[in-house]
Every structure is written in structure tokens, then in C-alpha cells.
Amino acid sequence: MMRLAVRTLRYRKSGFIATFVAVIFGTAIVLACGGLMETGIRSNVAPERLAAAPIVVTGKLTHLRPGKEDVTHLTEQVGIDDSVAAKIRSLQGVTDVIGDQTFPAPVPQGQGFSKGEGHDWSAAALAPFTLTSGTAPRPGGVVLDATTARDLHAKLGGKVNLLVGGRRTAFTVDGIAAGPAGNTFFSDQDASRLAGQPGKFSSLGVLVAPGTDLKALRKQIEKTADVSALIGLDRGQVEHPDAAVKKVVLISVAGSFGGIATMTMMFVVASTLALAAQHRQREFALLRSIGTTPGQVRRMILGEAMLVSLPAVLAGVIPGALLGRFLFDQLSKNGVASPDVTFYQGLIPFAAGAGAAVLAAVGAAFMASRRSAKIRPVEALVESSLQTKWFSWVRLVIGLLFVGGGLALMIVTGAVMSGPLAGATAGPAVLCWAIGLAVLGPLVTKLILGILRWPLYAVSRVNGRLAILNVTARSVAMSAAVMPVMLAVGIATANIYMQTTNVDAASKAFTKDLRADAVLVSTASGLSPSLLPQVQALKGVASASAYVTSLGVIDEPRNAPFDEDGALLQGISPQGSDGTAPVRLTTGSLEGLTGNTVALPDAVATKIQRPVGTSIKMTLGDGTPVELKVVATFAAERGYESIVLPADLVAAHTTDRLAPQILVRAEPGASIAPALAELAAATPGVQVADRDALIAGNNEDLKTQAWINYLLVGMLIAYTAVSVVNTLASATVRRRREFGLQRLTGSTRGQVLRMLTTEGILVALSGIVLGTLVALATLLPYASAVSTSATPSGPIWIYLIIIGIAFVLTMLSTLIPATKSLSTRPAEAAARAD
Structure with a gap:
């Protein structure tokens, strides 16, 4: 029957071409989604600044809520206590542990500032940085990478303005080093102060003796301290933390859409083959009338499906690879995937795409062949002219189950x-x-x-x-x-x-409860804390508040109505009833929103039974546990509840440690735009925007x-x-x-x-x-x-x-x-x- 199947292909071109095209496109889509999935799982980012350290240690980037099995991924930089370095240094095979301080240090570029990072000079030993001129940085001085020095036309002994801590500060150029661009090195004393996390490092670089088993040492480090130890290409995630965060998003997108695409492909291929078989009832009837058995008809239909699907799968490989690369590039450009991650599309995505396509074709052919093979010759000859029968208990049950x-x-x-x-x-x-x-x-x-x-x-x-x-x-x-x-x-x-x-x-x-008329926005790493009092003192300003967002987790009580992604945290300054906070209070007041305090949505407060005056325990975005006193509750739309904390508290536990926005409300009839524009023009890295910009950012x-x-x-x-x-x-x-x-x-x-x-x-x-x-x-x-x-x-x-x-x-x-x-x-x- 296989020989007959091969011979019939040339006479059934339209039906087989339709199946061929459906399998090609289906294979390409599933293969592309498989590539995105593999890329997300691997999330390989080659280390640069930390390349000299065989093992890089970071704080735990996940949090397990008490009594829960769901893991929440922390979105902010997690610090490591300096005491951990001493514990790791005592382990066998470790020759040295070098602490790395990482903090935003944008450099001037045109009329604004470009992204840049500051580090302590000791951490230069973890990277291929070598001084080409000058000396190590002294207090008040910096060492620039060669690319940044050239762009700024910086000379040894000259001054360079950097935006550190939200303020433009002048530093002396003590040296210039060859190495990856966008890195500025400060003295260890300055870096510890500017990083804003005393007694902590951003990460640790572990140097080991030759011949040390890195995998065994990694397990020993994680057993010694509650940290994550990374080796190989995983070390690059420390330099590009967004890769780890976006890894989860990329995997979920590829998985959910890949599943939908696979089901759709199976349906499309099945319907195409079923239609082709339906149009061949007369042919099958003639075969049956000359003595062909039902098994032979089934084998012929299955053979035809294999003959069409296998070449189609091979033809779908190239468009699948191109489509996968295109999708990854688009996701990277739009901030869904990290552009620093290497795109992978190996044998596993190919096997998944090919297997799904072939299974869809063979499964559809098998279902089509069952009816075609069982039908009686005379009945098939009659029905081929006008098909009226479709009912079967299996089909009815499957359809009703899906409905x-x-x-x-x-x-x-x-x-x-x-x-x-x-x-x-x-x-x-x-x-x-x-x-x-x-x-x-x-x-x-x-x-x-x-x-x-x-x-x-x-x-x-x-x-x-x-x-x-x-x-x-x-x-x-x-x-x-x-x-x-x-x-x-x-x-x-x-x-x-x-x-x-x-x-x-x-x-x-x-926007339902948003009362801000304007907003000051940072174009760099955040706004200086000293800017808020200046805004509040402007004529015509009724109220102004710092505004910063992050994610956190309510640990106690354990019945908080948030999923594993955590809760949105909104940090605002203490204010009265005429303030700019985007909430509508029902009990309590935001005037006491200072220190370790919190305002909860009504639905959340009711669910966890925490009215004003009680307390809750939370884990903030950088993994820091805090106990907070409830000072207010507010109305919130169902499904869009957030938690309001003091802006200073939230900002201190974010990666930049600064508020990126200031909400401003004008007095009735007052125009504050000119005054805000003048203040922004005199403050580097600040722009004025209207409330629409805030809504768009949200x-x-x-x-x-x-x-x-x-x-x-x-x-x-x-x-x-x-x-x-x-x-x-x-x-x-x-x-x-x-x-x-x-x-x-x-x-x-x-x-x-x-x-x-x-x-x-x-x-x-x-x-x-x-x-x-x-x-x-x-x-x-x-x-x-x-x-x-x-x-x-x-x-x-x-x-x-x-x-x-x-x-x-x-x-x-x-x-x-x-x-x-x-x-x-x-x-x-x-x-x-x-």
C-alpha cells in the first residue's frame, strides 16, 4: 500500500500541497517558540566585569513565603553581608574573596546622562581591567574606562562630573583603565558610602586554587551561607540582573503561546487532512469494492501522511529558525527579553516542533482512516456524492467536553x-x-x-x-x-x-484617584532626596510627594490575597488629605506614613484582618524583612490592589535607592509649570512631565x-x-x-x-x-x-x-x-x- 500511496501523490496535488503547507508553518511556529523557551531556560550571558572570578556569589534572588510553595522572584539588587565573605574565605580551595560594590553612576552625554555603573577599585581585580595610565583612585577621585574617558575627553588630573546619588558631583580623574565600557571605579571608602548599603556588598568574587572542583565548592558555599553561587555562563546574570528577572517572563510567554500554537497546529493539520480524506470517499469505496481490506486502506492513508509530513518538517526548519530569531529580537527591543542573552535554538526545539507536526499529521490521518476504512463500499459510493453522516459518540463526547x-x-x-x-x-x-x-x-x-x-x-x-x-x-x-x-x-x-x-x-x-497635576521625572538613576523640599517650597505648589514603586511579599498573615509574583509597592511621602497620593483613604491618615508603616487596601485589610493600629510582616524587593504598622486603609479597584509604604523605605530597598519621580499638585488656580521647568533646568537629569506621562509609565x-x-x-x-x-x-x-x-x-x-x-x-x-x-x-x-x-x-x-x-x-x-x-x-x- 505504500507503493500505491506514493503513486497517488501526483494525482492528489491540491490536498497534499495544503497539508504540506500547514505542516511547514506549524513546524516553524512551534520551533520558534521552542527556541524562545530554550533561550529563557539557559539565559546565558557571558561575564565581562566579573570574568576573572570562577565563582560569583550573590544574595538569594528568590523568596519563599512562609507556609507557601510558591517562589517569588525578587526584583531588586540583593546585598550580601560582609561577614559572608569571611565564611567563604575559610573554605578549602578558596584563595581570596573580593567584594564588589555596584551602584548607578551615569556619565554626561550630550545634554543628558548615559547609563553607567560605579564600583569599588578592589573589584577591578575581578575583571580584565588594567591601568594604562595614572594610579588607583583616591578619595574624591575615579578611574575611568578607556572608552568613557575618550568620550568625555578626560585627562589625568582633570575633573569629570558624574550623577551619583541623584546629584551631579565633580571627581578627579586619577587613572584610566582598559576594560569593558560603562564602568567607573571609586576608592573603596567612596564606593561603600555612595552604594548606600553599609556593611553589605552587591556581590562577591571567589578566587580558587588551581584544580579546585567548582561544582563541589559551589554547593559548599551555598550550604555555608544563605546565598546563590554561580559558575560558568551563569555569572553573567550578576552583571545583567534583568536577564534573570526577564528569564521567567520569556519562559512563561514561550510556554503559554507554544502550547496554544501546538494545539492550533494540530487542529489545522487535522482539519486539512480530514477534508482531503473526505473528498476521497469515492476512491476508498472503489478500493474496497475490488477487495482492499480496511487495514490496507488505513496503512495507505497513514503512509501518505508520513510521506507529506516528513519533508514538510524538514522544510519548516529554516523558516522556524528565522522566525525564532525574529521573535527574540522583537522581544529584546521591547524590553521583554534581555538583549544581552544569547539566543539558542538547538535539537530540543527542533524535536518538539517536528514531533508535534508529525504527530498531528499521523493522528489526523489515523482518525480520518478509521471511518474511511470501515465504511462499506456501496455506502461510500453513495455518500461521496452528498455527505450527510458525521455523528459518532466519540466526536460528540469530545466536543461536549471542550464546550x-x-x-x-x-x-x-x-x-x-x-x-x-x-x-x-x-x-x-x-x-x-x-x-x-x-x-x-x-x-x-x-x-x-x-x-x-x-x-x-x-x-x-x-x-x-x-x-x-x-x-x-x-x-x-x-x-x-x-x-x-x-x-x-x-x-x-x-x-x-x-x-x-x-x-x-x-x-x-x-487614574481614578490620581490628583497630581505634574510630575518631575529622573532621566538618569533617580532624584536627589534634597529635591523634594525645593519643590514643596515653590510658590503655587499645594502638595508634593516622592513616588517610587517596587514589588514585595506579605509574609504574615499568610492569607494575603496576592499570587507568587508578589504585591505592587507604591512609595509616597507623608501627606495630608490634600496630598498627591493616588489613593482614596477610608480609615486612618497618611500623615504618619513614616518609618516602618504601611497603608493597606480595604479588601486586603479585611482579608488578613489587619485594621489600623495592627502590624504585618513583609519582605521587600531586595529580600529585606520588615515589620510594619498599619496607619491607614484605602479603597482600590478589585484586582488592582497595591500596598502603600513610605517613599524613603521603598527607595532604600530598590536597586537605585532613589525615587525616580516627584508628584506635584497645584493650588487652585495656580500655574506651577514655569517654576517646575526652571527648577528642572537647574537640576541635571530632571525633566517635567504632565500626569499623562505618569499614567503611561504606570x-x-x-x-x-x-x-x-x-x-x-x-x-x-x-x-x-x-x-x-x-x-x-x-x-x-x-x-x-x-x-x-x-x-x-x-x-x-x-x-x-x-x-x-x-x-x-x-x-x-x-x-x-x-x-x-x-x-x-x-x-x-x-x-x-x-x-x-x-x-x-x-x-x-x-x-x-x-x-x-x-x-x-x-x-x-x-x-x-x-x-x-x-x-x-x-x-x-x-x-x-x-
Whole structure:
């Protein structure tokens, strides 16, 4: 039968080409997602500044909440007590331990400042830094790397202005060193003071004796102290801490989208093969009538699937590699992935993509072959002319299970979930609804055609009515054309409007109680603490507050309603009722928000039973545990709760240790813009912005996440569009014999095309209506969970573009192949097999 399968390929070009294309694109998408996953898991960043240290020790970058199994990744730089260095130095095989202080030290560049880091001179031994001129830095002096010195035209003994601690400070150039750019070295005394973490180091470089087993020593170090010891390429994560944080994001994005892409690919390939098998019922019937056994028919269909899928998998490798690199570059440019990470796409992603594609093809062929092989010859010959049977208990059960899953997820989304977390159930709900309707395709197609046929029938003429009758009678066969349209419209509409709704809801939640009229923004590493009193003293300023954000974890009580990502911390200055804090107080006051104090959202305070006057225990963004007294509670939108702390407390436990913004509120009728502009012009690294800039900054992460979804969903939509074209073009080409018979009975080419136009309209409308229902079943509960409205937010033109593209693709995929088929002589076309 394999020989027969090979011989039949040349006569079944349209069906096999459709399957070939579907497998190529599916392999490419899954391979690309696999590459992103491998890159995220590896997160390899070659060390530069710490390259001379075989082992680099950092503080624990994760936190395990008491009584919980979820691990929270700390987002700020975690310091190491200097006592840890002595413990590690005493271990066998360790020759020296060198502490590294790392802190922001931007250097002048044009009218502003560029990013730069400051370090203690002792840490220069951990990197390939060698003095080319001058001496080691003395108090008040610095050693610049050669690139920075050249850009600043710095000379030995001259002065250079650096933005340290939010202040522009002049330092003497004591030396120039060859080494990686963007690093400035201070004396050990100055570095310890400027880093702002007395008694702590940012990291430790461990030097070892020749022949030391690094893996064994690493385990011993982690056993001796509660730290993380890194070797090999993992050391580079210390120099690029964003790589470790973004690693989790990249893995989650690749995993979630890769799973959706794999399921979509399996559905697309399965539907394409099923359609091809459906159009060959007459051929299978003839084979059965001459004595071919069901097992032989199955082996032939499976053999054909293998012959098509294996070359398609190999052909999908190159576009998959290119697509993976393109996606990684786009994610890096938009801040999702670290640009310093090396992109990997090895054998594992290839095996995953190839395996998923081949399994989809073989699985689809197996399901298609079961029915084709079991059917009786006479019954198949009759049914091949007009397919009406589709029902099977297996198909019904699978379809109902997916529909039930979509219904359950819809209920959970609307009744249980809140805020951005609703996407965790709404996303899978889209697929459940889409797959459930696709499995029950013949049934739902028959129902929707029964509704849509009457309006079209009323306005159609003879050819249109013939098309409507034809489509209604062929509803089982036409479901294969309707379902890809439904899938494309449903997935696109639901995913895009989920993002627009989420961004809009987050923006409204933040701006609802925002009372700032202007904001001072740092363009470098943060604002000097001395700037806030200057702003408060300006004429016309009613209130001003430092503003800084971070992430933290409530440890006690243990029932705090936050997930493993932790809670958003908003640091503000103490203020009265007329202050700029973006919260609406219900109890207590923010005037006492100093020291170790906290203000909680009403829902959180009620959940953990902590009213004003009680205390909670938290872990801040750098891993520091604190006990805080509750001084106020405030109203917050459900799902968008944050925790308010003193700005000084939050800033002291961030990487930059400075507040990046100052919120300003003007007195009634006062204009504060000129005074703020004058102050900003006199203060390096400061700009004035309006409240819109603050809102945009607050929604930056959400907009980045939305952009990711637009990119990935767009790619998935493109793939489903390929499925639409494949399916409809293949279905139309297979009807050449039918068109030939129509023309032999007197129909003209124009009449056949008008009939197909009406059919295409009916197919497109059916797919659009079903896809819209799938989207609404997801969006309505999602909108009610993330906002106060039950309707999704977003411009209507997005939906119009989606359905417009679906309609155009449907019509082109139907009429172009039909026009080509009608160029064949009627008698010749009628004589061909289906």
C-alpha cells in the first residue's frame, strides 16, 4: 500500500500541497517558540566585569513565603553581608574573596546622562581591567574606562562630573583603565558610602586554587551561607540582573503561546487532512469494492501522511529558525527579553516542533482512516456524492467536553477571578470554545446556516438560491470551510480585545484617584532626596510627594490575597488629605506614613484582618524583612490592589535607592509649570512631565505585555489564515467535476461564479458569527472581572478589520481556484474523479 500511496501523490496535488503547507508553518511556529523557551531556560550571558572570578556569589534572588510553595522572584539588587565573605574565605580551595560594590553612576552625554555603573577599585581585580595610565583612585577621585574617558575627553588630573546619588558631583580623574565600557571605579571608602548599603556588598568574587572542583565548592558555599553561587555562563546574570528577572517572563510567554500554537497546529493539520480524506470517499469505496481490506486502506492513508509530513518538517526548519530569531529580537527591543542573552535554538526545539507536526499529521490521518476504512463500499459510493453522516459518540463526547470546559472557565473568570489574573482562565477558554465548536462543526454549521439562509434567500436570485440550497444540503461538508474562519475570527477578536480591555481597566484604576497635576521625572538613576523640599517650597505648589514603586511579599498573615509574583509597592511621602497620593483613604491618615508603616487596601485589610493600629510582616524587593504598622486603609479597584509604604523605605530597598519621580499638585488656580521647568533646568537629569506621562509609565508593563500578545497572536492569526486559504481552496478545487456537470446542463461560467459567490458569503458569515460568539463567550466574563463594565474596551475598527480580512480571504480562496477550475472544458472536468 505504500507503493500505491506514493503513486497517488501526483494525482492528489491540491490536498497534499495544503497539508504540506500547514505542516511547514506549524513546524516553524512551534520551533520558534521552542527556541524562545530554550533561550529563557539557559539565559546565558557571558561575564565581562566579573570574568576573572570562577565563582560569583550573590544574595538569594528568590523568596519563599512562609507556609507557601510558591517562589517569588525578587526584583531588586540583593546585598550580601560582609561577614559572608569571611565564611567563604575559610573554605578549602578558596584563595581570596573580593567584594564588589555596584551602584548607578551615569556619565554626561550630550545634554543628558548615559547609563553607567560605579564600583569599588578592589573589584577591578575581578575583571580584565588594567591601568594604562595614572594610579588607583583616591578619595574624591575615579578611574575611568578607556572608552568613557575618550568620550568625555578626560585627562589625568582633570575633573569629570558624574550623577551619583541623584546629584551631579565633580571627581578627579586619577587613572584610566582598559576594560569593558560603562564602568567607573571609586576608592573603596567612596564606593561603600555612595552604594548606600553599609556593611553589605552587591556581590562577591571567589578566587580558587588551581584544580579546585567548582561544582563541589559551589554547593559548599551555598550550604555555608544563605546565598546563590554561580559558575560558568551563569555569572553573567550578576552583571545583567534583568536577564534573570526577564528569564521567567520569556519562559512563561514561550510556554503559554507554544502550547496554544501546538494545539492550533494540530487542529489545522487535522482539519486539512480530514477534508482531503473526505473528498476521497469515492476512491476508498472503489478500493474496497475490488477487495482492499480496511487495514490496507488505513496503512495507505497513514503512509501518505508520513510521506507529506516528513519533508514538510524538514522544510519548516529554516523558516522556524528565522522566525525564532525574529521573535527574540522583537522581544529584546521591547524590553521583554534581555538583549544581552544569547539566543539558542538547538535539537530540543527542533524535536518538539517536528514531533508535534508529525504527530498531528499521523493522528489526523489515523482518525480520518478509521471511518474511511470501515465504511462499506456501496455506502461510500453513495455518500461521496452528498455527505450527510458525521455523528459518532466519540466526536460528540469530545466536543461536549471542550464546550463544557469553556463554560466552566467562563464561570470561573466572571465569578472568581479579578484584575489581570482573569487572563489565566480567559485565555484557555478561547481555545476550549473554538475547539469544542470545531469538533461539533457539522452540527453548529447546520444550525447557523439554517438561520442565515433565509435573509440571503429573500434577496437572492436563481443562482444565489441554488447556492443556498446547495450549501444547506452540503452542511456537513461545508463545516470544514466554516470552522477555520470561526477559529481565526474567534482567536483574533478575543485575544486582542482582552489586551485592550486590560490596559484600559488598569489605566482607569490608577487614574481614578490620581490628583497630581505634574510630575518631575529622573532621566538618569533617580532624584536627589534634597529635591523634594525645593519643590514643596515653590510658590503655587499645594502638595508634593516622592513616588517610587517596587514589588514585595506579605509574609504574615499568610492569607494575603496576592499570587507568587508578589504585591505592587507604591512609595509616597507623608501627606495630608490634600496630598498627591493616588489613593482614596477610608480609615486612618497618611500623615504618619513614616518609618516602618504601611497603608493597606480595604479588601486586603479585611482579608488578613489587619485594621489600623495592627502590624504585618513583609519582605521587600531586595529580600529585606520588615515589620510594619498599619496607619491607614484605602479603597482600590478589585484586582488592582497595591500596598502603600513610605517613599524613603521603598527607595532604600530598590536597586537605585532613589525615587525616580516627584508628584506635584497645584493650588487652585495656580500655574506651577514655569517654576517646575526652571527648577528642572537647574537640576541635571530632571525633566517635567504632565500626569499623562505618569499614567503611561504606570501602564508601561501592561502595554509591553499587550504588544507581546499582539505580535504572537498576529502570528497565530496568520497561521489560521493559511488554514482558511488551504481549506477553502482545496474544497473548491475538489468540486471541478460538479462544476463541469453544471456547465454541461446549461449553466454558464458567470452563473457558476455567482453561485460560488453566494456560497462564499454564506460560509464567511457563518464563520464570522460563530467566531464572534466564541469571542463574546470569553470577553464578557473577562471584562466584568477586570473592570466595572461587562463590555470589553477597545476601538471597533479592530473587529471590523478582523472580519473584513476573514471575509476577503474566504471570497478569494473560493473564487480564484474556481475561476481556474472553470477554465477546463466542461466535458473534461465532468470526466475527472473528485
